[in-house]
Amino acid sequence: xxxxxxxxxxxxxxxxxxxxxxxxxxxxxxxxxxxxxxxxxxxxxxxxxxxxxxxxxxxxxxxxxxxxxxxxxxxxxxxxxxxxxxxxxxxxxxxxxxxxxxxxxxxxxxxxxxxxxxxxxxxxxxxxxxxxxxxxxxxxxxxxxxxxxxxxxxxxxxxxxxxxxxxxxxxxxxxxxxxxxxxxxxxxxxxxxxxxxxxxxxxxxxxxxxxxxxxxxxxxxxxxxxxxxxxxxxxxxxxxxxxxxxxxxxxxxxxxxxxxxxxxxxxxxxxxxxxxxxxxxxxxxxxxxxxxxxxxxxxxxxxxxxxxxxxxxxxxxxxxxxxxxxxxxxxxxxxxxxxxxxxxxxxxxxxxxxxxxxxxxxxxxxxxxxxxxxxxxxxxxxxxxxxxxxxxxxxxxxxxxxxxxxxxxxxxxxxxxxxxxxxxxxxxxxxxxxxxxxxxxxxxxxxxxxxxxxxxxxxxxxxxxxxxxxxxxxxxxxxxxxxxxxxxxxxxxxxxxxxxxxxxxxxxxxxxxxxxxxxxxxxxxxxxxxxxxxxxxxxxxxxxxxxxxxxxxxxxxxxxxxxxxxxxxxxxxxxxxxxxxxxxxxxxxxxxxxxxxxxxxx
Amino acid sequence: xxxxxxxxxxxxxxxxxxxxxxxxxxxxxxxxxxxxxxxxxxxxxxxxxxxxxxxxxxxxxxxxxxxxxxxxxxxxxxxxxxxxxx
Numbered sequence: 289x290x291x292x293x294x295x296x297x298x299x300x301x302x303x304x305x306x307x308x309x310x311x312x313x314x315x316x317x318x319x320x321x322x323x324x325x326x327x328x329x330x331x332x333x334x335x336x337x338x339x340x341x342x343x344x345x346x347x348x349x350x351x352x353x354x355x356x357x358x359x360x361x362x363x364x365x366x367x368x369x370x371x372x373x374x375x376x377x378x379x380x381x382x383x384x385x386x387x388x389x390x391x392x393x394x395x396x397x398x399x400x401x402x403x404x405x406x407x408x409x410x411x412x413x414x415x416x417x418x419x420x421x422x423x424x425x426x427x428x429x430x431x432x433x434x435x436x437x438x439x440x441x442x443x444x445x446x447x448x449x450x451x452x453x454x455x456x457x458x459x460x461x462x463x464x465x466x467x468x469x470x471x472x473x474x475x476x477x478x479x480x481x482x483x484x485x486x487x488x489x490x491x492x493x494x495x496x497x498x499x500x501x502x503x504x505x506x507x508x509x510x511x512x513x514x515x516x517x518x519x520x521x522x523x524x525x526x527x528x529x530x531x532x533x534x535x536x537x538x539x540x541x542x543x544x545x546x547x548x549x550x551x552x553x554x555x556x557x558x559x560x561x562x563x564x565x566x567x568x569x570x571x572x573x574x575x576x577x578x579x580x581x582x583x584x585x586x587x588x589x590x591x592x593x594x595x596x597x598x599x600x601x602x603x604x605x606x607x608x609x610x611x612x613x614x615x616x617x618x619x620x621x622x623x624x625x626x627x628x629x630x631x632x633x634x635x636x637x638x639x640x641x642x643x644x645x646x647x648x649x650x651x652x653x654x655x656x657x658x659x660x661x662x663x664x665x666x667x668x669x670x671x672x673x674x675x676x677x678x679x680x681x682x683x684x685x686x687x688x689x690x691x692x693x694x695x696x697x698x699x700x701x702x703x704x705x706x707x708x709x710x711x712x713x714x715x716x717x718x719x720x721x722x723x724x725x726x727x728x729x730x731x732x733x734x735x736x737x738x739x740x741x742x743x744x745x746x747x748x749x750x751x752x753x754x755x756x757x758x759x760x761x762x763x764x765x766x767x768x769x770x771x772x773x774x775x776x777x778x779x780x781x782x783x784x785x786x787x788x789x790x791x792x793x794x795x796x797x798x799x800x801x802x803x804x805x806x807x808x809x810x811x812x813x814x815x816x817x818x819x820x821x822x823x824x825x826x827x828x829x830x831x832x833x834x835x836x837x838x839x840x841x842x843x844x845x846x847x848x849x850x851x852x853x854x855x856x857x858x859x860x861x862x863x864x865x866x867x868x869x870x871x872x873x874x875x876x877x878x879x880x881x882x883x884x885x886x887x888x889x890x
Numbered sequence: 891x892x893x894x895x896x897x898x899x900x901x902x903x904x905x906x907x908x909x910x911x912x913x914x915x916x917x918x919x920x921x922x923x924x925x926x927x928x929x930x931x932x933x934x935x936x937x938x939x940x941x942x943x944x945x946x947x948x949x950x951x952x953x954x955x956x957x958x959x960x961x962x963x964x965x966x967x968x969x970x971x972x973x974x975x976x
Binding site for chain 2: 530882
């Protein structure tokens with residue numbers, strides 16, 4: 289059926305794959321009609337997709353350094369775009385973002401702007417130049433451009449702090465989904481999630497992760513869009529929700545006015561399980577100050593351009609030109625999901641709160657709500673809660689609480705869609721969280737194995753030994769991440785936002801100035817990374833322990849402070865010390881010219 | 891000025907134009923979020939709401955492709971284009 293090289297047959301291979309997946313959905317739908325239980329459908333969806341990813345991971349196994357670290361630098365533009373989109377859209381985008389918008393409205397929509405606008409910075413400032421450089425990892429660029437082991441090591445440290453914070457959130461997300469879909473305890477479910485993640489990356493490194501990520505993108509985008517279109521049509525809101533929900537958005541505004549945002553007393557709130565929230569902010573009205581909105585968007589944009597697991601995806605394209613175009617495709621594929629998230633939040637909210645819809649629960653009696661099937665399920669999973677604070681027997685807007693993760697996962701059930709859609713959404717969330725976790729764990733393991741082990745400890749190590757170290761690190765880092773995820777220190781969205789702040793504090797200016805400012809030198813970069821990261825950690829701890837903060841910089845945007853410190857210290861120290869030597873300056877000149885061999889000569 | 895220097899000058903000019911457009915749609919317009927939201931925009935959504943969930947995002951996608959094409963033209967002009975890929 290398929291002849292010739294795998295790379296030449298990509299559209300065909302993934303076309304067949306997509307068809308097969310749709311066939312599987314139909315099969316499950318038929319199964320549901322014939323009496324398959326909800327639990328069996330959930331297990332089938334999650335198990336089948338994980339099996340496929342593991343198979344791709346196995347088929348992509350490799351023993352070559354170039355294939356393991358940068359997928360042989362031959363991933364075509366559009367497919368790299370898809371892989372990057374899956375790499376990028378994590379459990380936070382898939383599971384938590386619509387939830388954030390659902391609860392906090394306009395203020396959290398800053399994430400949509402921040403997590404897309406950052407790609408302009410990636411395309412213009414970094415991706416093509418790092419591709420021309422020809423490095424294996426992001427610290428590899430820092431280490432070669434500035435020279436010296438200290439700069440390299442600091443880059444590895446910043447990368448590890450940011451990516452590790454990020455990966456615990458992803459393992460948390462896989463654990464949540466696995467525990468709901470497979471009906472097992474969260475503490476064990478995180479390890480089920482971890483094993484599936486490692487199955488994809490262990491044998492084939494970047495090559496395996498690339499081809500599983502493309503497969504995961506296809507699953508996650510179908511799983512995100514299908515329910516939105518379905519619910520919108522079922523509700524009669526319009527067949528193309530993105531262009532037709534203006535009335536629904538306005539209707540939510542009306543209902544908010546009608547219900548009012550009643551503030552619960554502290555004593556009442558204390559009875560609500562940890563992690564659940566009610567709707568307290570207007571859906572579409574501008575309810576944040578411009579600075580609160582802009583600072584969050586800015587922090588996320590600069591963080592985007594500093595996160596190594598995204599940057600390293602552009603090391604895999606065949607050329608500099610392809611790297612640039614590939615950023616555009618990445619953003620296009622991300623746009624498909626991000627422009628849909630507010631629509632999902634709108635539909636989900638309206639299904640719940642509009643008393644004129646049959647699915648609405650606000651205004652119904654407590655006994656009635658408690659007898660609903662989906663309410664019982666999600667209440668049992670500790671992700672939904674109601675309590676009659678004012679004792680009037682009917683449910684008010686301020687008496688309904690839901691976990692952020694539940695908004696996406698439970699909406700199909702709430703809107704009365706068949707269970708097959710809930711199973712599909714669970715598989716999509718799993719794909720989103722797994723693909724990102726794979727990229728992150730690989731980024732950390734590659735940085736430590738390539739930059740610390742190979743470049744600093746044992747430069748003579750053979751390829752086989754290097755790859756063995758890389759794989760061992762993959763497992764160790766994964767288990768450490770799962771162990772911390774099981775502790776549930778911070779929610780999914782919160783940890784992800786922190787990761788962006790850490791990354792931008794330590795890496796944004798050393799990376800950007802490394803290309804755009806020839807005068808930047810080793811001492812400056814070391815100061816920029818060390819002081820940037822240290823000051824951001826200090827600020828976060830200070831705000832978390834009751835500090836007031838300044839300039840409206842919160843625990844979600846502390847990276848702005850860290851990056852400012854990083855920039856000032858990098859410029860000042862660079863100017864106070866000697867300019868970089870001729871060889872380094874020539875290297876920067878070469879990076880700026882797209883044609884020719886890579887700077888590292890590979 | 892050498893060929894490489896001229897190439898870099900044009901590249902930098904393109905960067906500034908691209909970042910200026912980026913700044914307007916990621917930060918500039920949101921300074922007026924409250925005022926802009928009073929006015930009805932595309933598809934009947936309030937302007938700020940529409941920009942936040944569709945407008946700015948779509949503009950970013952187009953902007954990157956526009957930037958990539960312009961940069962390719964600059965590279966060709968100075969003979970720095972790469973051959974045999976895509």
